[in-house]
Amino acid sequence: MGRLDPLFERTRGEGRGALIGYLPAGFPTVDGSVDLLKGMVDAGCDLVEVGVPYSDPVMDGPVIQAAAETALKNGFRLRDLFTVVEAVSAAGGQAVVMTYWNPVHRYGVDAFSRDLAAAGGLGLITPDLIPDEGADWIAASRAHDLDRIFLVAPSSSEERIALTTAASSGFVYATAVMGVTGARDAVGGAAAGLVERTRAHTSLPIGVGLGVRSGAQAAEVASFADAVIVGSAFVTRGTDAGVAGVRALAGELAEGVRSTPAPIG
Amino acid sequence: MSEQQAVDPRQDPHAQGRHDPDTKGHFGPYGGRFMPEALIGALDELSAEYDKARLDPEFTAEFTRLLRDYAGRPSLLTEAPRFAEHAGGARVFLKREDLNHTGSHKINNVLGQALLTKRMGKKRVIAETGAGQHGVATATACALMGLECVVYMGEVDTQRQALNVARMKLLGAEVIPVKSGSRTLKDAINEALRDWVTNVDTTHYLLGTAAGGHPFPVMVRNFHKVIGFEARAQFLAQTGRLPDVVTACVGGGSNAIGIFHGFIDDADVRLVGIEPGGKGIDTGEHGATLSEGTPGMLHGARSYLLQDEDGQTIEAYSISAGLDYPGVGPEHAWLKDTARAEYRSATDDEAMAAFQLLSRTEGIIPAIESSHALAGAIKLGKELGPEGHILVNLSGRGDKDMDTAAKYFGFYEES
Ligand SMILES: Cc1ncc(COP(=O)(O)O)c(C=O)c1O
Numbered sequence: 001m002g003r004l005d006p007l008f009e010r011t012r013g014e015g016r017g018a019l020i021g022y023l024p025a026g027f028p029t030v031d032g033s034v035d036l037l038k039g040m041v042d043a044g045c046d047l048v049e050v051g052v053p054y055s056d057p058v059m060d061g062p063v064i065q066a067a068a069e070t071a072l073k074n075g076f077r078l079r080d081l082f083t084v085v086e087a088v089s090a091a092g093g094q095a096v097v098m099t100y101w102n103p104v105h106r107y108g109v110d111a112f113s114r115d116l117a118a119a120g121g122l123g124l125i126t127p128d129l130i131p132d133e134g135a136d137w138i139a140a141s142r143a144h145d146l147d148r149i150f151l152v153a154p155s156s157s158e159e160r161i162a163l164t165t166a167a168s169s170g171f172v173y174a175t176a177v178m179g180v181t182g183a184r185d186a187v188g189g190a191a192a193g194l195v196e197r198t199r200a201h202t203s204l205p206i207g208v209g210l211g212v213r214s215g216a217q218a219a220e221v222a223s224f225a226d227a228v229i230v231g232s233a234f235v236t237r238g239t240d241a242g243v244a245g246v247r248a249l250a251g252e253l254a255e256g257v258r259s260t261p262a263p264i265g
Numbered sequence: 266m267s268e269q270q271a272v273d274p275r276q277d278p279h280a281q282g283r284h285d286p287d288t289k290g291h292f293g294p295y296g297g298r299f300m301p302e303a304l305i306g307a308l309d310e311l312s313a314e315y316d317k318a319r320l321d322p323e324f325t326a327e328f329t330r331l332l333r334d335y336a337g338r339p340s341l342l343t344e345a346p347r348f349a350e351h352a353g354g355a356r357v358f359l360k361r362e363d364l365n366h367t368g369s370h371k372i373n374n375v376l377g378q379a380l381l382t383k384r385m386g387k388k389r390v391i392a393e394t395g396a397g398q399h400g401v402a403t404a405t406a407c408a409l410m411g412l413e414c415v416v417y418m419g420e421v422d423t424q425r426q427a428l429n430v431a432r433m434k435l436l437g438a439e440v441i442p443v444k445s446g447s448r449t450l451k452d453a454i455n456e457a458l459r460d461w462v463t464n465v466d467t468t469h470y471l472l473g474t475a476a477g478g479h480p481f482p483v484m485v486r487n488f489h490k491v492i493g494f495e496a497r498a499q500f501l502a503q504t505g506r507l508p509d510v511v512t513a514c515v516g517g518g519s520n521a522i523g524i525f526h527g528f529i530d531d532a533d534v535r536l537v538g539i540e541p542g543g544k545g546i547d548t549g550e551h552g553a554t555l556s557e558g559t560p561g562m563l564h565g566a567r568s569y570l571l572q573d574e575d576g577q578t579i580e581a582y583s584i585s586a587g588l589d590y591p592g593v594g595p596e597h598a599w600l601k602d603t604a605r606a607e608y609r610s611a612t613d614d615e616a617m618a619a620f621q622l623l624s625r626t627e628g629i630i631p632a633i634e635s636s637h638a639l640a641g642a643i644k645l646g647k648e649l650g651p652e653g654h655i656l657v658n659l660s661g662r663g664d665k666d667m668d669t670a671a672k673y674f675g676f677y678e679e680s
Contacts, residue, residue: 106576
């Protein structure tokens with residue numbers, strides 16, 4: 001049983017996609033990120049992805065790079081991540097963590113998993129860890145009952161999709177476009193095809209991320225995926241308009257994921 | 266496999282042998298692929314193409330021809346007796362990679378990867394560069410082979426290596442100054458990876474050092490093994506013996522791994538890598554990754570890394586742009602842990618003293634990167650004494666460094 005299974009049972013039962021919002025912990029400050037994340041949960045995010053600010057975010061575009069830099073400049077330490085996750089969970093939210101692998105490796109994979117689970121976190125999204133290199137994480141996630149969300153990409157072969165989905169739990173993260181994070185006008189035709197290819201290998205829910213920023217796009221993605229993942233757009237709104245900004249966006253997106261029936265996975 | 270074992274690895278740098286990583290690119294606990302899934306397909310494609318090419322006599326012949334007729338190999342082995350007087354009287358020999366076309370060892374790897382790019386049918390090449398030598402070599406090979414070329418270079422480095430920026434532009438490359446992070450080599454690699462993940466269908470990332478996700482470390486090493494193979498034969502021919510020590514500077518580790526592999530099975534030959542000690546190890550401003558770092562992942566492989574308690578990369582510092590990097594290739598991590606190689610550092614001041622010394626005693630102006638190896642050789646010579654025989658990889662020439670040197674030595678104030 002994945003930790004996120006009940007969440008997706010619920011959203012599937014409601015015939016809609018889940019809304020997943022991303023924000024880096026510590027952005028703009030530790031307390032500030034807690035307020036933003038709570039606002040996102042309150043206004044309609046079914047799940048939040050708490051990002052770990054990292055010095056070398058090779059998968060991120062300018063918006064998330066700048067947010068990570070701000071968080072680090074403002075003194076973010078890895079232990080603050082657990083504070084943020086704990087606060088979100090205490091406020092009734094559900095949280096997974098999205099992190100580049102080196103901070104976890106440095107902290108100790110088992111210790112990190114233990115502390116994340118203790119803080120109420122439900123799993124990890126690992127953009128630069130492939131299952132092939134993930135033996136210690138797979139063991140630690142089992143020991144501490146955390147979900148393992150690996151990524152598939154439009155460039156993934158059938159063989160790799162099979163391997164990646166077999167190693168995943170909770171949901172599978174499908175990167176909609178070949179590229180880095182950042183809001184885009186069009187989510188890209190590759191996304192639907194990738195979701196379809198991935199479904200052939202797994203009954204796990206599939207979340208689509210990279211590029212979504214509007215309610216209309218969320219509706220479009222929710223028509224073929226189980227979850228819509230939104231990152232850069234939340235960071236931008238948070239920067240420009242604080243809690244009110246992220247609440248407004250979460251509200252719009254939450255309406256989006258409800259306006260089109262989700263496919264039966 | 267018996268067919269492959271029949272190849273003498275001394276003759277054939279691409280023969281598979283016991284110093285190769287496992288099939289997933291691991292050198293002991295190092296290497297591998299800590300990369301986004303989106304790039305795994307491209308790494309698989311590159312591995313498959315390289316594995317075919319390394320056993321294909323036509324590929325080897327074409328590569329060898331380019332090294333000879335275009336890059337000017339073999340490069341010379343030059344004894345440096347007047348320099349050696351300052352190195353404890355040991356005999357010092359320089360492997361003259363500075364005499365290669367484009368002025369450094371970088372051209373070896375670039376020609377190999379450019380040939381692979383064509384075999385894969387890709388038309389666009391991206392590269393990172395620190396000192397600009399890899400960028401210039403890449404722009405050169407792209408001009409030669411009709412490939413589009415984009416080079417990412419930290420903004421700090423575009424300033425300290427302005428001459429090389431001009432060379433790249435003249436050769437038809439687009440140079441993109443990178444303004445994120447420390448604005449040096451590490452950030453140029455980040456930006457190149459972002460480009461690659463976006464354009465991977467059409468683009469080859471021509472990585473310039475023996476680091477990154479598999480197959481880059483083993484492939485780049487093999488393209489540079491020619492340095493060590495030539496040097497071993499030349500050393501034997503000139504002295505009738507092998508050196509006591511082979512030394513090279515270590516940024517990402519490509520020139521060092523190339524020359525080390527000529528001697529890796531010669532158990533009596535010490536292999537000593539010299540890292541940038543910057544303003545001194547205790548100042549914290551250095552790039553001595555193997556000497557001072559801890560294991561971690563950066564840019565696709567597990568290796569040593571300069572990082573803080575939280576796993577955030579610590580910015581490196583060196584007067585030399587080509588060594589100013591907080592990571593290092595994974596095979597060096599393995600050679601360190603198994604004690605087959607030793608790693609030390611030389612400070613900016615020691616390197617600049619060696620830079621000036623070689624210029625004034627031998628009439629050879631080395632790259633500041635290579636000057637770190639020369640500074641290492643001065644100390645090694647003093648340790649070994651007059652009986653010692655030292656081989657130094659002179660990885661590049663110093664023309665690109667004239668502005669840095671003129672400032673360092675105060676030439677502009679004198680005139
Ligand atoms: C002349 C020269 N030597 C050495 C280096 C360092 O690279 P590596 O450690 O990969 O040989 C550079 C890099 O730019 C260089 O230009």
